Amino acid sequence: TLFLDEVGDMPMPTQIKLLRVLENSEIVRVGENKPIKVNVRILSATNRDLTGAVESGAFRRDLYFRLKVVTVNLPSLAERRDDIIPLADHFRKVFAKRHGKTVKGISPELSRMLLTYNWEGNVRQLRNTIDSMVVLDQDELLDADDFMSLDESVGRVEEGESSADVEGPVGLIGRPLAEIERWAIDQTLKLTGGNRKDAAEILGVGERTLYRKIKDL
Known part of the structure; x- marks a missing residue:
């Protein structure tokens, strides 16, 4: 098959x-x-x-x-909202394990936001969003602060700027993991004044790992 x-x-x-x-x-x-x-x-x-x-x-x-021998029409995610939270929780577990993070659950407030959001990109958009949120999460719980409103960043990026530059972590929701890592490393290095040892400690990675990632950026 x-x-x-x-x-x-x-x-x-x-x-x-x-x-x-x-x-x-x-x-x-x-x-x-x-x-x-x-x-x-x-x-x-x-x-x-x-x-x-x-x-x-x-x-x-x-x-x-x-x-077109047998056709199965799958409704959009917006048309089957009962699937949103189970899928989001599944992706939370998958990406928490993949990124080696502890993310215990999804807050009730975030659940309400996920249920009312218009998922134009369907399951793939939801998957990428949860992936981004897991990477950026700092309190072991996915909540409204991790999500905000994706609509707020639409149409507000000036030429030459990425959505991450304008919106910070919110602008990274749904973005590729490599872009999220690049933003996180850049911001942490700014915070530490370019001190790679301190940046590696904050990011929870080895200094050699951080150096390798910087070379790959």
Whole structure:
């Protein structure tokens, strides 16, 4: 079984190759020219309107019907709000373990905020948001102070500035982990006047680890 995520973003040359695989049940390895028979089941997902993409010519009609054997329509996260808190708590546990942090739970106030927020990016946005909050959390509890309102930072970033520069930790919510680490290291070094030993102690990492991360920034 092969899962293809965001199949609606697939470029046309790749669509042609995938269609050929589905029609012939054959693949050719990179660097080889001998076809190999395969028996594969395809699961695909997209957040795009593939019907519209077919009509506009962005997605091949023949590939669309080859993939569209059984269709499961998953409502947006805003339409299934009962899933928000269980998912948020699951992500809290996953990222607390991944980042080696103790995060005991989610406050009732934050739960209310999560339930009323418009998750346009669906589960992926919720996942990235909880990841960011776990990284930035300092009191072992995800609460409203960790979240604030994501809408406040929209449209307020001047040219040449990142949302983190303008909003501080709030502007980092939902941002990639590398960007969060870069901001945290930069702010801690400013706090310690450039003293890497003190910065490493505040950040809870070894001095060598901090030095390596600074080199990678």
